[in-house]
Amino acid sequence: MTTPAVPSYVSGTSEKPLLGDTIGDNFDRTVAAFGDREALVEFATGRRWTYRQLAEEVNAVAKGLVDLGVGKGDRVGIWAPNCAEWTFTQYATAKIGAILVNINPAYRVHELKYVLNQAGVRTLVAAPSFRTSDYAGMIEEVRPECPALEDVILIGQEEWTSLVAIGRGGSAALLDELQAELSADDPINLQYTSGTTGFPKGATLSHHNILNNGFFVGEMCTYTEADRICIPVPFYHCFGMVMGNLAATSHGACMVIPAPGFEPATTLAAVAAEKCTSLYGVPTMFIAELADPSFASHDLSTLRTGIMAGSPCPVEVMKQVIDRMGMAEVTIAYGMTETSPVSTQTRADDSLDRRVSTVGRVMPHLEVKVVDPETGLTAPRGTPGELCTRGYSVMLGYWEQKDKTAEAIDAARWMHTGDLAVMDDDGYLNITGRIKDMVIRGGENVYPREIEEFLYTHPDILDAQVVGVPDERFGEELMVWIRMREGATPLTAETVREFCQGKLAHYKVPRYVHVVDEFPMTVTGKIRKVEMREKSVELLGLEKVAATRHA
Incomplete structure (x- = not known):
């Protein structure tokens, strides 16, 4: 009979009780x-x-x-x-x-x-x-x-x-x-x-x-x-x-x-x-x-x-x-x-x-x-x-x-x-990633879906997908991959920023723009944001920043 593995569970004890005040x-x-x-x-x-x-x-x-x-x-x-x-x-x-x-x-x-x-x-x-x-x-x-x-x-x-x-x-x-x-x-x-x-x-x-x-x-x-x-x-x-x-x-x-x-x-x-x-x-x-x-x-x-x-x-x-x-x-x-x-x-x-x-x-x-x-x-x-x-x-x-x-x-x-997350034998935790694709830019939680839905209102955008890319200053920055409508002039970071000006909070405005014909997809038709992020790191030359160790 093998000994069961120790579960990743801990409870915090304290000699000080919880406060019951308002x-x-x-x-x-x-x-x-x-x-x-x-x-x-x-x-x-x-x-x-x-x-x-x-x-x-x-x-x-x-x-x-x-x-x-x-x-x-x-x-x-x-x-x-x-x-x-x-x-x-x-x-x-x-x-x-x-x-x-x-x-x-x-x-x-x-x-x-x-x-x-x-x-x-x-x-x-x-x-x-x-x-x-x-x-x-x-x-x-x-x-x-x-x-x-x-x-x-x-x-x-x-x-x-x-x-x-x-x-x-x-x-x-x-x-x-x-x-x-x-x-x-x-x-x-x-x-x-x-x-x-x-x-x-x-x-x-x-x-x-x-x-x-x-x-x-x-x-x-x-x-x-x-x-x-x-x-x-x-x-x-x-x-x-x-x-x-x-x-x-x-x-x-x-x-x-x-x-x-x-x-x-x-x-x-x-x-x-x-x-x-x-x-x-x-x-x-x-x-x-x-x-x-x-x-x-x-x-x-x-x-x-x-x-x-x-x-x-x-x-x-x-x-x-x-x-x-x-x-x-x-x-x-x-x-x-x-x-x-x-x-x-x-x-x-x-x-x-x-x-x-x-x-x-x-x-x-x-x-x-x-x-x-x-x-x-x-x-x-x-x-x-x-x-x-x-x-x-x-x-x-x-x-x-x-x-x-x-x-x-x-x-x-x-x-x-x-x-x-991963919990070690002493109960210490490491955050290793996010199940959802939330981006944390300078302490602000940014959800790509919100920005994507706003960008869909642009008359020349057929589809938009936002991913987080590593950034030395903010931890992460926003990059949007865009599919243009047929015949439309490709957008740039500047034109996207102008479109967002005054309508989105500054930290939600994508810094980088990449225009593509197609997004990487899974066999079941889901967009592969993990692959998009990896490719974005290569396109922007951020391999060194991506390798920086974090807590």
């Missing part, structure tokens, strides 16, 4: 414990708040929203780059039980309209503009087609000033009463992920989901009230608002916003000036910081930890972050929006080899397993399969899309990630 109650406990400590710094403007001062702003926004008629379960959209008001709104909505709908700052008109209507956004808090995006103009353009939208509050404008002023005079007792009626299991956040059908899906997350994930991510980084976390990653994503803000406030640490959008030199300056102990980023951000001409002039000696996540990390980049930036305890995290987001993380005491070549081990109070995608059976250790995760972090479901939820979460509550 986000508002947990925040108030931190304010009571660390009221005089600095809580939030907006480096670009010099504005700063202690925890007590931050609570005053949060409560004012919360009471202002209540005065507008916003209540438990109502959807409040936030469409803005990183700023203090984003954070005020995040905690204010949590205190009154409104569901915060994160809207990607890169969205254009058709994406904005879809999310506002799909979520039924009642109130929208937005920046008037950011970089080349006229948010106010785009909102006015879609507003007649968004029947649920009642109020638009532009940050820094009269509407925002009025909201806060009314809130400062509002009833604290009423706010306490509303907060006391909330459950930790209530939905509190909607985060949209690009969908394979061409439409984004709203991952519905509860207080319990994201508060605990933020807390335990912070535990893995050994945060205390003495830590100062530099957060250049966007708040609209879990990386910023959960791993950044909630990890900080659940430990009494300080949140440092270097700039509204990512700027490598400003991020380095913020770390130095604010004596940050932790720095976050996707690999492309760290690459840009290490390459910045001003790098050597910044004193980064206070850094000890941080998180690199969002896309596969090149091993050499990880080593430089440790050696040149002094982040000896830097960790790699892996997860997805639907899991709040982190499922696995390396630990500060893991060996360098573990930290540069794996995505770590399962997080406390979670389970992960690797299964055979065909049979659903747990694979033996060392055998590739689909990574699944279960526990407190798994979303409540996709907003008003039960069919899509059922495709992602099985009857036993396992979230099927779609990622291929």
Whole structure:
């Protein structure tokens, strides 16, 4: 009788229990414990708040929203780059039980309209503009087609000033009463992920989901009230608002916003000036910081930890972050929006080899397993399969899309990630690929189907297939293979970019274009994207980049 193989399954244990608080109650406990400590710094403007001062702003926004008629379960959209008001709104909505709908700052008109209507956004808090995006103009353009939208509050404008002023005079007792009626299991956040059908899906997350994930991510980084976390990653994503803000406030640490959008030199300056102990980023951000001409002039000696996540990390980049930036305890995290987001993380005491070549081990109070995608059976250790995760972090479901939820979460509550992974004998995981053809460009999840369906609207395109190709800066870039209609002039990267301008978010616009007569096909008539990707690497001369080792 042979000994059965050890299955690719692990569960995360911890001496620390899960938090049973709502986000508002947990925040108030931190304010009571660390009221005089600095809580939030907006480096670009010099504005700063202690925890007590931050609570005053949060409560004012919360009471202002209540005065507008916003209540438990109502959807409040936030469409803005990183700023203090984003954070005020995040905690204010949590205190009154409104569901915060994160809207990607890169969205254009058709994406904005879809999310506002799909979520039924009642109130929208937005920046008037950011970089080349006229948010106010785009909102006015879609507003007649968004029947649920009642109020638009532009940050820094009269509407925002009025909201806060009314809130400062509002009833604290009423706010306490509303907060006391909330459950930790209530939905509190909607985060949209690009969908394979061409439409984004709203991952519905509860207080319990994201508060605990933020807390335990912070535990893995050994945060205390003495830590100062530099957060250049966007708040609209879990990386910023959960791993950044909630990890900080659940430990009494300080949140440092270097700039509204990512700027490598400003991020380095913020770390130095604010004596940050932790720095976050996707690999492309760290690459840009290490390459910045001003790098050597910044004193980064206070850094000890941080998180690199969002896309596969090149091993050499990880080593430089440790050696040149002094982040000896830097960790790699892996997860997805639907899991709040982190499922696995390396630990500060893991060996360098573990930290540069794996995505770590399962997080406390979670389970992960690797299964055979065909049979659903747990694979033996060392055998590739689909990574699944279960526990407190798994979303409540996709907003008003039960069919899509059922495709992602099985009857036993396992979230099927779609990622291929291998688990070693010690429970460490390597992500080896993706079952579906999702592309991760600079930390942004891009689904080719969405771009393909848009390109089909071009009058000269007969068919379009998008694949990811390796890229030194972004991890992956987009390449589209196009079949032209008969007699049409072949498109170029420039003409495709012009067609997409203002209609697709910039990160969804293909960088490379390859015009062909036919696509490589299987004998059953399915397009072979694996072969297309391999051929694309050859055509573009990216063999060296493709060979770069990643965690």
